[in-house]
Amino acid sequence: NAGVTQTPKFQVLKTGQSMTLQCAQDMNHNSMYWYRQDPGMGLRLIYYSASEGTTDKGEVPNGYNVSRLNKREFSLRLESAAPSQTSVYFCASRPGAGRKPQHFGDGTRLSIL
Amino acid sequence: TQLLEQSPQFLSIQEGENLTVYCNSSSVFSSLQWYRQEPGEGPVLLVTVVTGGEVKKLKRLTFQFGDARKDSSLHITAAQPGDTGLYLCAGLYVNNQFYFGTGTSLTVIP
Numbered sequence: 001n002a003g004v005t006q007t008p009k010f011q012v013l014k015t016g017q018s019m020t021l022q023c024a025q026d027m028n029h030n031s032m033y034w035y036r037q038d039p040g041m042g043l044r045l046i047y048y049s050a051s052e053g054t055t056d057k058g059e060v061p062n063g064y065n066v067s068r069l070n071k072r073e074f075s076l077r078l079e080s081a082a083p084s085q086t087s088v089y090f091c092a093s094r095p096g097a098g099r100k101p102q103h104f105g106d107g108t109r110l111s112i113l
Numbered sequence: 114t115q116l117l118e119q120s121p122q123f124l125s126i127q128e129g130e131n132l133t134v135y136c137n138s139s140s141v142f143s144s145l146q147w148y149r150q151e152p153g154e155g156p157v158l159l160v161t162v163v164t165g166g167e168v169k170k171l172k173r174l175t176f177q178f179g180d181a182r183k184d185s186s187l188h189i190t191a192a193q194p195g196d197t198g199l200y201l202c203a204g205l206y207v208n209n210q211f212y213f214g215t216g217t218s219l220t221v222i223p
Contacts, residue, residue, distance in 0.1 A: 004155070035213075040122060042201055042213035043156070058210070090155050097209050099144045099163060104155025 006105035023091030142204030
């Protein structure tokens, strides 16, 4: 079972470049999330989509945009990358609201020089 | 500022020892989850605790949710090298979003 698939797995960018991180889930989940993980800070929510057609800001949205393309796909875009955005990015999905757990992809390791 | 603080941040112990990881907050959560993450992979759910005072056991792992639903602990008995990993707590907050703790990196030495 694929679950949550993230592409690419690794990326190096120069300051000011743009790129889009892709995420797709095959579990028919309504809600999807983008997190960044930095040492000593756990995971911090960037943006989320509670259902197809909706997106909302999380804790650290500055410098990012998202698109919920359809129920399966949720992309994260960096318009003008900055070194402070060097991180590991995780996409997650879950069936809906409430206590149901999130299912995570394996992450995208992004370095910005 | 983090909504959930975990301690310790790093833990290195010998195989067979016991350990406890703490997840603390000044905020109330409707439920709390514990995840384990291995290098190069995303977090994987271990358990969800919902009721204040609830205790759940998963083989050698014991999870407890505080009576006031502001804190939780994970106790591992007779740790094994396979327990090595990053342990994360995540609380479901009033805004229906999960907030993650700062993480505890555990190394069990054979």
